[in-house]
Amino acid sequence: MYAYDELDRTLINERVSEFRDQVKRRLSGELTEDEFKMLRLQNGVYLQLHAYMFRVAIPYGTLSSRQLRALARVARRYDRGYGHFTTRQNIQYNWIKLSELPDALADLAEVGIHAMQTSGNNMRNVTSDQWAGVAPGEVEDPRIWSEILRQHTTLHPEFSFLPRKFKIAITASEHDRAAIKVHDIGLRLHKNADGETGFEVLVGGGLGRTPFIAKTIKPFVHGRDILSYVEAILRVYNQYGRRDNIYKARIKILVHELGIEKFAKEVDEEWKQMGHSALTLDHSVIEEVRSRFSYPVYEKLPHMPDELKQAAHDPLFERWRKNSVAPHKVQGYSIVTLSLKPVGGPPGDATADQMDAVADLADKYSFGEIRVGHEQNLVLPHVAKRDLPQLWKALDRIGLATPNVNLVTDIIACPGLDYCSLANARSIPIAQELTRRFANHDTAEMIGRLHINISGCINACGHHHVGHIGILGVEKNGEEFYQITIGGRADENAQMGALIGPAVPYAEVADVIEDIVEAYLALRDRPEELFVDTVKRLGVEPFKERVYATR
């Protein structure tokens, strides 16, 4: 965990006072709605269909139990007793009152949580691998760098009024769990031939109505230069990014229009001009940030404790363990994913009671630490294997032991038309129906890894382009229709899915997905061949035929 010091706390409190003043000026009419809109957006406050929505940052997905309890308290005190975890390591509250927002922020500030730059045309919450620091084989803990970037991007005096939003994600593992290739800047931590730490820098990825996979702009930027290099990219973007059309304002469009070589040249020139600047990170500065991350003192534990051997006789426990428990870098420990995707539930929602209970379990079993992943699930990152059976029982009691992690019902979905004023169609009921269709765990396990992503509009908050199956809500003559894509992925081999054919009406979506899955089961050449690999091998045609033959 990163420990905020007096300076971090002071800044957050100063932000709360500033926002309190801004809300006061809005309520008194001193600020117009147009003027206030920008200010509230800088602080994660959207006006949705029914109420204000409040988005709170969970930088690089790391939470302490104390912080999670504070999130629960906000859900209870200012909202309707639940929160929604998003695809960018944020939590959203959907029913907040404007007049109470400053108090909610003040409550969160007490535990070092804020909502700065969770929306607006600025540098957004820096995200990372939810397994950072515990995944086997990691280059090093990417959260050190995430925190350095978090500080650097917070209230940046030059880049707080960019052409459009700007998202940075960092990974330090070969397997990319942070979806860096669909970010404005993706950073892959690795070591050069001399063993020095640095980054492959990718730029111009993004979804929305014009999706692009990020391109490598520089294969290696030394760690000490990462802030100046990022600043050079931002400066080029701030000056040349389009401001005449909101849909063409993201950096991906600039990179696309200039071409990556020309864009890289512009950035390099700017970077050279910056030279050795105050942004260069001395070793001691990096170590200072590193020193404020605390790590658990792990016990020396056996690889296979007796408790686990005994519990293995319980098929329900085994099913959960095989699905939701992953290897930890320390022997005797595990990384446990808590599915927020119960059958029939809205993906990513957690009640205040669940949050409190998870905080208690984190204290008991995970050194007080919780992670939030972009798949909208929670993680307990340091669970001793001997505790797994007890933990499983406890999770099951609070509805967080659904063994569907990475399976067909582990659906990523945006809030859609049930909440969002941008949406064309509903997302949540589609997800709920699909979880009911595939509620049988044996079937889901037989299908294997399959990511379904649902967005209620072209803004693609549900990342539908990179779902193995992507579902995009569109509006046709006042009715909800859905375009289906297949073959997308968000990992290190990221690519966009391909459209299978004409959009289908709301009522048929679940049937169509069932058809696609059945086609896959018939077409895969062996049970281990994942859905996305079958699509890669055969293309969309056989799936298209299956879906549209009878429609």
Place this chain on the structure above:
Amino acid sequence: MPLVKNGRITTDLFVQIADGAELPGDGAILVPAARFLEDPEAMLRRAGKLGVIWPNNRNLDDLVPYLDRLAAVALVFPSFRDGRAYSQARLLRERHGYDGELRATGQVLRDQFVFMSRAGFDAFEVKKDADADAFAETVKRYSVFYQPTGDGRVTALNRRMQLRHSESAGQ
């Protein structure tokens, strides 16, 4: 529109010259970039201070050769959402060493004051009287800064390092 300079509302000594208007014989003037570039040397020879209003979509390279002879540069915020002039301001101050008046014009509102002063602006044509009145108190909103800019404020990282050094020196 009140002008805030050195943290206080002050009288604007510069007269803004509209396109095509005749230049006064002396006194401080602010001229649009295009007008200035027609004949920079002639304008610089004129008695009285000279300032240039530089649009936010124009490269600074054309302005840089004259910086040391200009009394003011005014950068433009056509809308508070358009942040290009923040980059221009930092480049003028930090890369080109410009130390004359750097003025923010256009839609300049209270909640940009901190960003602007950090980027190097020291004069502000403030849109609303109430915002101008609140200037001094608004720029004090923050005492902690994460990014190094040319404004000389010590960053949080540096304060931490200093703290560490003084702690270890005291042992």
